[in-house]
Amino acid sequence: MEIYGETLNSRLFLGTAQYPSPAILRQAISASGTELVTVSMRREGANGSGAGFWDLLRETGVRVLPNTAGCHSVREAVTTAHMAREVFGTNWIKLEVIGHADTLQPDVFGTVEAARILSADGFKVFPYTTEDLGVGERLQAAGCQVLMPWGAPIGSGRGLANPEGLRAMRAHFPDLPLVVDAGIGRPSDAAAAMELGMDAVLLNTAVAKAGDPVTMARAMAQAVEAGYLGHRADPMERRDMAVPSTPVLGLAELI
Amino acid sequence: MKILVNSEPREVTGPSLATALMELGYTSPAIATALNGQFVARDARAAQPLAPGDRVEVLAPMQGG
Numbered sequence: 001m002e003i004y005g006e007t008l009n010s011r012l013f014l015g016t017a018q019y020p021s022p023a024i025l026r027q028a029i030s031a032s033g034t035e036l037v038t039v040s041m042r043r044e045g046a047n048g049s050g051a052g053f054w055d056l057l058r059e060t061g062v063r064v065l066p067n068t069a070g071c072h073s074v075r076e077a078v079t080t081a082h083m084a085r086e087v088f089g090t091n092w093i094k095l096e097v098i099g100h101a102d103t104l105q106p107d108v109f110g111t112v113e114a115a116r117i118l119s120a121d122g123f124k125v126f127p128y129t130t131e132d133l134g135v136g137e138r139l140q141a142a143g144c145q146v147l148m149p150w151g152a153p154i155g156s157g158r159g160l161a162n163p164e165g166l167r168a169m170r171a172h173f174p175d176l177p178l179v180v181d182a183g184i185g186r187p188s189d190a191a192a193a194m195e196l197g198m199d200a201v202l203l204n205t206a207v208a209k210a211g212d213p214v215t216m217a218r219a220m221a222q223a224v225e226a227g228y229l230g231h232r233a234d235p236m237e238r239r240d241m242a243v244p245s246t247p248v249l250g251l252a253e254l255i
Numbered sequence: 256m257k258i259l260v261n262s263e264p265r266e267v268t269g270p271s272l273a274t275a276l277m278e279l280g281y282t283s284p285a286i287a288t289a290l291n292g293q294f295v296a297r298d299a300r301a302a303q304p305l306a307p308g309d310r311v312e313v314l315a316p317m318q319g320g
Contacts (some may be wrong), residue, residue: 015320025318040319043261043312044286050315051285057316067319075292082294083287083314155319204320 001069005090006063010035011181011194012224014217015204022056024213025124025232029060034216038065038094038202041084045119047192054087067094072107074114081118093118094126094148094181104154104182111240112142114215119143128181131165133172140176147176148202152183155205158236159189163196165231183190187216187223195235256307272311273300287314 001008014034018026029037039057044050057064066084071077074097081093085250094168097114106128112135127139131149139147147193149169152158160166168177177200180193184203193201201224210216220222257266260277260279267275272288272295288295289312295303 014316017318017320019318039315040317041287042317044283044315050317051283053318054285054316065264069319079292079294080314081290082296083289083312085313086294086297087285087287087316235314 001021001177003126007065008035008200010221010224011200011228012190013038013181013200013202013219014207015202016057017204018208019213020208022053025208026056026060027214028217029062031214031221032134032207033221034062034085036065038067039084039088040067040069041080041087050252063092064088064090065092065094066090068096068114069094070098071096072098072101074110074117075113077110078117081114081123082121085123091122092124092126094128096128106130106150108132111135112138114145115139115250117211127180131162131169133169135175136169136176140173145176146179147173148179148181150182151180151189152185155183156183157185157206158183159185160192160196163192166193166196166198184220187219190220190222191227191230194224195230200224256312258305258309260309261313262310267305269305271301272303274302275283275305275311276300276313281313283315288312290316296317306317 010033012032012034014032015038031203068077068080077097096239097107097110099105101129111127115127116199118125126146127144128148136147152161178198179202180198181202184190184206189255192199207216257283267278269275
């Protein structure tokens with residue numbers, strides 16, 4: 001798939017937080033086959049732990065997508081984006097402007113405003129948004145060439161709360177890359193998102209908090225691939241009643 | 256002068272953001288800075304004067320979702 005003119009061979013984007021250890025994070029990245037991982041900016045401790053994490057990621061060779069997680073205002077998000085661009089050396093930014101502390105739902109007004117400011121400043125913005133079509137249009141007008149609608153609240157693992165909304169989004173933005181970001185809990189959720197025609201899935205907790213994160217990373221990769229191929233293969237329509245699959249013609253009379 | 260670094264009160268002689276960071280031991284190349292909520296680029300730190308009460312943020316790469 002292509003985003004902002006760059007080709008990504010894997011449709012699974014992976015978060016790097018909450019893993020049991022740096023070694024398991026590295027193995028999970030490898031097992032997932034991902035080519036894009038999300039990272040953040042946090043206060044530097046006295047021991048300089050940030051540089052160690054950054055070294056680990058660079059060794060994996062995957063591209064990074066810094067986020068503005070935790071920002072509740074446009075100003076915070078814009079400043080964080082600038083700080084991330086300098087440290088990570090990329091103008092890609094996963095824009096999060098959080099609207100509510102409990103639901104972590106996006107503040108779509110702030111997200112649109114920040115997207116406009118950052119796009120004008122040369123950033124390639126990946127906005128965390130809802131499935132609202134009007135907001136998607138505003139984000140596109142603000143310069144976003146990809147949209148990242150939530151599947152369910154961040155970290156909830158509830159899967160796709162509104163699949164019809166995502167389907168409508170796909171129909172409304174046929175040529176814009178759409179990435180389901182947040183809410184994925186199981187491989188079937190990831191496959192379901194891809195079957196709806198999403199271009200990619202971004203998840204973190206589902207892998208990091210699995211009992212075996214490395215195996216789950218592999219499972220998610222296969223689910224994303226299966227869902228993607230399933231969508232391309234144009235699934236059959238559902239029927240209300242049974243229809244025999246074995247031919248009726250030539251059926252013996254054995255009564 | 257007294258300034259706040261990542262919300263902690265610190266005493267620095269300054270006079271610039273660059274010298275204060277050096278003084279406080281922030282020598283990693285993988286840090287980014289903001290002064291009173293505004294981004295200060297690496298190249299601009301030496302020319303950025305500090306005043307008592309300034310709020311400095313020093314951020315580094317971290318795990319994220």
